[in-house]
Amino acid sequence: MEQPIGVIDSGVGGLTVVHELMRQLPKEPLIYLGDTERCPYGPRTKEEVKQFTWEMVRFLLKKNIKMLVIACNTATAFTIEELQEKLDIPVIGVIKPGARAAIKSTENNYIGVIGTEGTVQSGAYSYALRQIKSDIEVISLACPAFVPMVEKGILDGPEAKQVVETTLVPILEHDQMDTLILGCTHYPLLKDTIQAVAGEKITVISSSEETARETSTTLDIHQIANGDDPMPPHEFYATGDLNIFIEITQKIFKDSNFGVLTIKHADLRHV
Incomplete structure (x- = not known):
């Protein structure tokens, strides 16, 4: 399997970015992680948001991602410069x-x-x-x-x-x-x-659309775009209740055919 693009958000909102990534980059496998258990991030302190974001990043790094998209405005505002400085992979925000x-x-x-x-x-x-x-x-x-x-x-x-x-x-x-x-x-x-x-x-x-375009440009600049699999596998993870997560995922992707999708629970306590 080609290396996937990692996408993180505080909850289900980042799925709107994922939908556009799949539409514009249909050959790219994606791994999405929504921290639904601790959502929303908006009222939290900067320190909390940074801690939670790093926990999500470490989870995805274990999945061998080649690029990170921070599909959360709050996390982008508080962490993007630090992540871009410390990670060895390209990082973009929204x-x-x-x-x-x-x-x-x-x-x-x-x-x-x-x-x-x-x-x-x-x-x-x-x-x-x-x-x-x-x-x-x-x-x-x-x-x-x-x-x-x-x-x-x-x-x-x-x-x-x-x-x-x-x-x-x-x-x-x-x-x-x-x-x-x-x-x-x-x-x-x-x-x-x-x-x-x-x-x-x-x-x-x-x-979402502009973020997907920037993702495509970044893949080309770093020469890490996937050109092979027309229907790549995708993995979605949520830290909270999977039933509501699945329900909202089905609403967002109801008219889409983007390949094989698996949805699992993620535990960030030991990452």
């Missing part, structure tokens, strides 16, 4: 790709960012956006209710709409905003509801 996609989209330089408390407080998106274009106006809002709702499998319907409507009131008061970044990989699972609440004048941006 914040810079999301920022690039938003810059391409905006017509008036007013960009909104919604994410976890940790991501918003880190200022990582504001920094990434202004590194690309210095005159960007950034409005940020933490949405702590979204991740727990998604982890319960509530992705649409009246309850999801009510929570989204109530949560987004402060950021939607900014009439000039024309682009909204989903600064958490859980949020694309609510994208239809968020778009409906935000209205058609606002472009809602997920970092």
Whole structure:
């Protein structure tokens, strides 16, 4: 078997990135690890997030991964520089790709960012956006209710709409905003509801497509792309309840045919 790409997230949100990786890189085997038992990461301290992220990384390094994708905005904000410095494999996150996609989209330089408390407080998106274009106006809002709702499998319907409507009131008061970044990989699972609440004048941006493109470019640069298996095997791991994880996985991949997929429980206590 070819060496796989490793993907980590605090829960099920990173599956939105995995779906896009499979679509753009159909010959690449993937190993996904979602820390569903300790999700959400947003309210946790930087030290906790770094500890949990390193535990996931060590788990995947034992699987002989050739590259790491941090499909979690909070973990990206707090750990990516350290991981890139200390690991011998390429490491990318989701914040810079999301920022690039938003810059391409905006017509008036007013960009909104919604994410976890940790991501918003880190200022990582504001920094990434202004590194690309210095005159960007950034409005940020933490949405702590979204991740727990998604982890319960509530992705649409009246309850999801009510929570989204109530949560987004402060950021939607900014009439000039024309682009909204989903600064958490859980949020694309609510994208239809968020778009409906935000209205058609606002472009809602997920970092998944741009992250997959950066992954492809990174594989080519390091000459580690897999060119052989048209239907590679994939492994998904979760640290918490597998029933809900499987249910959400089935919703995300219901219309997809990406090869053999196995889903297992992961124990990070002894990694």
